[in-house]
Amino acid sequence: SQQGEEDPQALSIQEGENATMNCSYKTSINNLQWYRQNSGRGLVHLILIRSNEREKHSGRLRVTLDTSKKSSSLLITASRAADTASYFCATASGANSKLTFGKGITLSVRP
């Protein structure tokens, strides 16, 4: 069964705007990870947030985690055309366990 569910399914914004993507999950987790995938390519790891963390930053990325609501959000600030890709959240229930992925969000950034 799908653990992570992202929303929206598709997002189209203008370059320079911020993009916010949400992910909800069902069971308790050890960590949650966000990945980016360009069309026809592999996955690029963006950020990992542990279940005892609430917020994490990496460059233009900001991730929050609310374990009481079983949800996470990924914010990309000052978006660029190169940010156009599919974004996936993935949860791990144990330290080195499998990742359970959502179906992904398609982000289009218009130049």
Added chain:
Amino acid sequence: NAGVMQNPRHLVRRRGQEARLRCSPMKGHSHVYWYRQLPEEGLKFMVYLQKENIIDESGMPKERFSAEFPKEGPSILRIQQVVRGDSAAYFCASSPPVGLWGYEQFFGPGTRLTVL
């Protein structure tokens, strides 16, 4: 430090043939995971291996699929007697040894299997 390597990148097989997909983890990583991605879908876990051990194969179909990670050499995902429904992108990921809070899984470029 090279990333996760997979080969071949593209593989075409006819129904009934065997497919062998290879994955070399990042240097220093002892954990390997295989995932499958169907078109327009997220990735689905198949199997998790450490050297010479299968740790979790709960996502692996019971028949025709097998995986190994020998003491020497790459991890192999083997699909016997392929069918059209096996057409997908197969991704391998690796991570460092166990930590309390888990580590990032780093993905290879994938092998795109097409079954004719």
